[in-house]
Amino acid sequence: MLTQASIDGIAAAYSSSALVDLRKFTRLKPPPPPAAAALFLKARTEMGDPLKAEFLQQQGQSNAMADPLLTENPLKQGKKVPCVLSVAGSDSGGGAGIQADMKACAALGVYCTTAITAVTAQNTVGVQGIHCVPEDFVEQQLQSVLSDFDIDVVKTGMLPSSRMVKIVATAVRDYRVRALVVDPVMVATSGDELVGPAILGVLCKELLPLADLVTPNIPEASALIGGKCVSNIPDMREAAAVIHQLGPRYVLVKGGHLTSNDIVDILYDGKDWHELHSLREETHNTHGTGCTLASSIAAELAKGAAMLPAILAAKEYLSIVLKHSKKLMIGKGPQGPLNHLYGLANLVDMTNQMRLNPRDLMLYAVTDSDMNRRWHRSSSEAVRAAVEGGATIVQLREKEAESREFLTDAEACVEVAHQLGVRLLINDRLDIAMACNADGVHLGQSDMPVSVARAILGPKKIIGVSCKTPEQAQEAWKAGADYIGSGGVYPTKTKKDNKTIGLSGLYDVCKGSPLPVVAIGGISAANVEEILRSCPVNLFGVAVVSCLFDQPDIRAATANLHSKILKVFNTQRAEGR
Numbered sequence: 001m002l003t004q005a006s007i008d009g010i011a012a013a014y015s016s017s018a019l020v021d022l023r024k025f026t027r028l029k030p031p032p033p034p035a036a037a038a039l040f041l042k043a044r045t046e047m048g049d050p051l052k053a054e055f056l057q058q059q060g061q062s063n064a065m066a067d068p069l070l071t072e073n074p075l076k077q078g079k080k081v082p083c084v085l086s087v088a089g090s091d092s093g094g095g096a097g098i099q100a101d102m103k104a105c106a107a108l109g110v111y112c113t114t115a116i117t118a119v120t121a122q123n124t125v126g127v128q129g130i131h132c133v134p135e136d137f138v139e140q141q142l143q144s145v146l147s148d149f150d151i152d153v154v155k156t157g158m159l160p161s162s163r164m165v166k167i168v169a170t171a172v173r174d175y176r177v178r179a180l181v182v183d184p185v186m187v188a189t190s191g192d193e194l195v196g197p198a199i200l201g202v203l204c205k206e207l208l209p210l211a212d213l214v215t216p217n218i219p220e221a222s223a224l225i226g227g228k229c230v231s232n233i234p235d236m237r238e239a240a241a242v243i244h245q246l247g248p249r250y251v252l253v254k255g256g257h258l259t260s261n262d263i264v265d266i267l268y269d270g271k272d273w274h275e276l277h278s279l280r281e282e283t284h285n286t287h288g289t290g291c292t293l294a295s296s297i298a299a300e301l302a303k304g305a306a307m308l309p310a311i312l313a314a315k316e317y318l319s320i321v322l323k324h325s326k327k328l329m330i331g332k333g334p335q336g337p338l339n340h341l342y343g344l345a346n347l348v349d350m351t352n353q354m355r356l357n358p359r360d361l362m363l364y365a366v367t368d369s370d371m372n373r374r375w376h377r378s379s380s381e382a383v384r385a386a387v388e389g390g391a392t393i394v395q396l397r398e399k400e401a402e403s404r405e406f407l408t409d410a411e412a413c414v415e416v417a418h419q420l421g422v423r424l425l426i427n428d429r430l431d432i433a434m435a436c437n438a439d440g441v442h443l444g445q446s447d448m449p450v451s452v453a454r455a456i457l458g459p460k461k462i463i464g465v466s467c468k469t470p471e472q473a474q475e476a477w478k479a480g481a482d483y484i485g486s487g488g489v490y491p492t493k494t495k496k497d498n499k500t501i502g503l504s505g506l507y508d509v510c511k512g513s514p515l516p517v518v519a520i521g522g523i524s525a526a527n528v529e530e531i532l533r534s535c536p537v538n539l540f541g542v543a544v545v546s547c548l549f550d551q552p553d554i555r556a557a558t559a560n561l562h563s564k565i566l567k568v569f570n571t572q573r574a575e576g577r
């Protein structure tokens with residue numbers, strides 16, 4: 001636990017007599033609140049929140065809607081446009097840093113300018129590289145923006161060097177800025193370090209005294225108070241008190257790193273304490289939440305809100321965004337990005353509209369009518385067992401049956417697959433695919449040309465094409481295909497006279513294919529690992545026949561293969577590939 005003596009000690013170590021003067025530069029005059037903040041508070045007040053009720057009384061009432069994306073957007077109104085300057089790092093994955101700040105500001109109707117401090121090679125798996133922008137050039141960006149735009153609020157994120165912190169502090173002092181929000185970014189959501197502890201001293205001495213708000217999460221709060229452990233709400237309060245002595249007007253210690261479902265953030269202004277509660281959203285898509293909260297607060301301040309309502313409105317926006325991010329499937333890593341602009345084209349709906357999610361190619365079960373006959377199974381029984389075992393997509397491959405029998409079978413299989421939430425394609429036969437309302441077709445090089453099939457099937461159906469060379473894959477892509485089946489990777493007894501292209505042939509197709517690839521031919525649980533490891537680029541899964549359908553227990557055989565594939569993919573993701 002922190003003692004008062006240690007608090008005083010840390011504060012003294014960082015403070016200087018200049019701090020008092022510097023504080024005069026923080027000018028935050030709260031004009032009337034934005035409709036979003038007022039309204040959000042109204043809604044909450046009606047639910048009995050005294051803190052927000054007090055704010056509402058001060059600010060007057062409004063009946064506009066609480067959804068920030070639906071409220072009056074100053075960008076459209078021909079008025080002075082509220083402006084934020086985000087001084088932060090670029091996230092190549094588009095989820096955090098500058099990219100998050102720009103999207104959050106846009107969503108809240110605020111214009112966002114930028115000064116990029118570092119360029120990160122980053123994705124949903126982690127941070128693979130950091131390239132710091134030269135300090136002089138950061139200074140030039142700041143000058144370009146601050147000398148031209150009427151910046152209301154500066155928001156800082158990743159500041160990778162002490163000199164950069166000083167440059168930003170000087171710029172904030174030199175130009176007329178209404179408020180400064182400091183997000184003391186140190187570690188990315190993935191756990192990768194973005195900024196070393198070397199900048200802490202200068203951050204505390206030069207920038208925090210100018211800040212209207214600093215928004216550390218728990219590890220950052222701990223770093224700011226000299227590495228003391230912060231592990232519960234009393235610790236957060238003590239940390240907020242210490243950080244406040246470094247000079248910022250407000251300190252918001254964010255409690256998301258504690259495990260409770262009731263997330264408590266502590267807000268302290270040197271006099272009053274506020275515990276701001278929010279419910280944890282059940283989602284892995286949390287990459288960039290810290291940047292988003294800080295830039296949303298900056299946006300609300302830029303629109304004229306006072307500090308507390310700005311924070312409440314920003315937290316409300318973030319919680320709506322998190323709700324809209326749950327179904328987003330972007331990237332292969334454990335923490336996906338947020339759906340900041342959920343009110344525009346909805347990314348979740350877009351994924352539903354995608355003809356094919358390449359991840360569905362992971363375990364592609366191709367049925368075989370001969371095998372089913374031999375094992376006395378109907379096609380639909382075989383399809384059910386494969387999907388229940390973990391098949392992620394199914395192809396009905398019937399070489400012998402009459403059209404009528406094939407159609408009856410196909411209708412039953414489509415019903416089973418769709419009941420179980422999996423797509424079903426028909427091998428070779430467009431007419432059957434259309435008649436049974438299958439999800440698409442798989443075509444070989446001597447089947448119906450892809451461009452003709454696309455014209456017949458229209459834009460909504462999936463078309464897969466067998467390709468043994470990168471040139472064929474290019475052709476298929478140009479003609480409107482969705483994925484490539486490439487093989488035979490190994491010799492197969494299932495397809496007569498099939499040319500084997502081997503692992504190297506598969507590798508060439510994967511490298512040269514603009515479309516996702518699924519490998520086929522002689523694949524089983526015994527060799528799946530070497531196939532997936534040999535072609536990490538563009539290979540999304542394996543298509544198999546005999547190792548599932550020429551087996552006594554299709555469900556068990558599929559489950560076994562499924563677990564082997566998952567193991568490889570999970571390792572590859574952990575390795576950042």
Ligand SMILES: Cc1ncc(COP(=O)(O)OP(=O)(O)O)c(N)n1
Pocket residue numbers: 364366395397427428442443444445447464465466484485486495518520543
């Ligand atoms: C996923 C997948 N890849 C390749 C094939 C082979 O298709 P094709 O060359 O048309 O041969 P037949 O399957 O029609 O004998 C496939 N069916 N599925």
Ligand SMILES: Cc1nc(C(=O)O)sc1CCOP(=O)(O)O
Pocket residue numbers: 366466485486487488489491492493494495498499520521522523543544545546547
């Ligand atoms: C249908 C098919 N197409 C191939 C190609 O190389 O394009 S190999 C093949 C048969 C794959 O069956 P099994 O998993 O039993 O080896």
Ligand SMILES: [Mg+2]
Pocket residue numbers: 427428442443444447
């Ligand atoms: Mg064919």
